Amino acid sequence: MLRPHPAPSLSGTPWVGLEDQFSDWAWQVKNRITTLDGLGRVLELTAEDRAAFDVCAPVFRFAVTPYYLLLADRVDPSCPVRRQIVPQPEERTVRLGERADPLGEESFEAAPNLIHRYPDRALLLATDRCPIYCRFCTRRRIVGRTERQGTKALFAAALDYVRVHPEIKELIVSGGDALMLGDQVLDDLLGQLRGIDHIEIIRVATRMPVTCPMRIDDRLADTLARHKPVYVMTHFNHAKECTEAAAVALDRLVDRGVVVYNQTVLLRGINDDARAIEELNRRLVSMRVTPYYLHQCDLAEGIEHFRTPLAKGLEIIDRLRGHVSGLLVPQLCVDVPGGLGKVTLVPEWIVEREGRVTRFRTYTGAIGEYWDPDPVDSLISGA
Numbered sequence: 001m002l003r004p005h006p007a008p009s010l011s012g013t014p015w016v017g018l019e020d021q022f023s024d025w026a027w028q029v030k031n032r033i034t035t036l037d038g039l040g041r042v043l044e045l046t047a048e049d050r051a052a053f054d055v056c057a058p059v060f061r062f063a064v065t066p067y068y069l070l071l072a073d074r075v076d077p078s079c080p081v082r083r084q085i086v087p088q089p090e091e092r093t094v095r096l097g098e099r100a101d102p103l104g105e106e107s108f109e110a111a112p113n114l115i116h117r118y119p120d121r122a123l124l125l126a127t128d129r130c131p132i133y134c135r136f137c138t139r140r141r142i143v144g145r146t147e148r149q150g151t152k153a154l155f156a157a158a159l160d161y162v163r164v165h166p167e168i169k170e171l172i173v174s175g176g177d178a179l180m181l182g183d184q185v186l187d188d189l190l191g192q193l194r195g196i197d198h199i200e201i202i203r204v205a206t207r208m209p210v211t212c213p214m215r216i217d218d219r220l221a222d223t224l225a226r227h228k229p230v231y232v233m234t235h236f237n238h239a240k241e242c243t244e245a246a247a248v249a250l251d252r253l254v255d256r257g258v259v260v261y262n263q264t265v266l267l268r269g270i271n272d273d274a275r276a277i278e279e280l281n282r283r284l285v286s287m288r289v290t291p292y293y294l295h296q297c298d299l300a301e302g303i304e305h306f307r308t309p310l311a312k313g314l315e316i317i318d319r320l321r322g323h324v325s326g327l328l329v330p331q332l333c334v335d336v337p338g339g340l341g342k343v344t345l346v347p348e349w350i351v352e353r354e355g356r357v358t359r360f361r362t363y364t365g366a367i368g369e370y371w372d373p374d375p376v377d378s379l380i381s382g383a
């Protein structure tokens with residue numbers, strides 16, 4: 001039997017007495033906190049937080065759902081949830097190497113809102129709206145700028161392009177947050193995609209299970225399941241985000257056969273150690289979510305304070321691989337700036353190669369050998 005969304009405890013919050021509304025995703029979005037006063041009613045803000053709020057406003061919009069805000073520590077500025085919410089003065093500073101469009105998406109915009117960068121898949125930026133504006137967002141150049149609603153008309157040219165490009169086998173519906181689209185718009189969009197013979201896979205990119213899990217109600221889950229195979233790509237960054245409400249949301253998807261993968265962004269001071277990633281991924285796997293990527297933070301403008309050196313991600317993977325179940329070890333991924341594509345990184349496991357022999361360092365530090373097949377024997381046996 002499907003579990004209902006858990007009833008929240010709102011005593012001591014500005015929403016006391018609004019328990020019924022609190023479980024309604026539309027109420028959550030409508031009642032996002034968008035002002036310094038609203039933020040200050042829930043969190044104890046430092047003088048620096050207050051000073052940063054106004055100066056950051058022109059750089060990147062501020063908004064957060066009541067649900068996600070209540071996951072943040074009231075007083076501790078280093079809380080991993082709070083750091084994703086509260087603007088910091090560093091956002092104003094553009095550092096060497098940073099770019100407005102770090103993934104070079106604009107140069108691959110094949111039709112309005114459609115990015116065709118890789119041969120067999122394309123990305124539809126279906127909305128610029130999100131339930132929260134994460135302070136490290138890569139697409140901050142466009143996200144939250146106009147808060148435009150996704151509409152049929154907005155998608156028409158993009159879908160026409162996909163229809164005449166049979167090499168596109170997979171369509172990633174993203175944004176913004178794809179699940180900011182209303183159920184009817186989403187159903188219509190997915191239905192149109194399913195009507196294109198060469199589209200085999202649909203991905204839906206969303207942080208809703210993290211930031212507004214009540215969005216995953218029965219109606220939405222049925223809509224996604226109707227257009228299977230649909231892969232939901234979500235974005236948990238810390239175990240603190242893996243709440244009972246999130247678990248209920250994910251159950252609704254997985255029980256209906258919607259596959260859920262997680263992409264974590266490696267963020268300084270939030271999740272940049274092996275224990276944090278292990279704990280997060282244990283929670284995700286227990287909720288039947290596959291940890292897919294650990295993303296190196298992109299070179300978007302004003303987010304250097306969130307970035308870690310490449311060596312940090314490699315160290316984390318080194319500490320996980322072999323020590324914990326392989327189900328908990330994501331691929332460490334760098335999106336090479338300029339739209340050159342993703343590369344995955346692994347620690348140096350190979351110590352030496354010599355003829356047919358490769359020597360490895362294993363997770364215990366032991367050195368072992370692997371022998372390639374003898375090319376002469378292979379020829380004989382194949383004759």
Ligand code: SF4
Nearest residue numbers: 130133134137176207
């Ligand atoms: S939900 Fe995604 S697109 Fe929206 S602000 Fe956060 S990271 Fe950016």
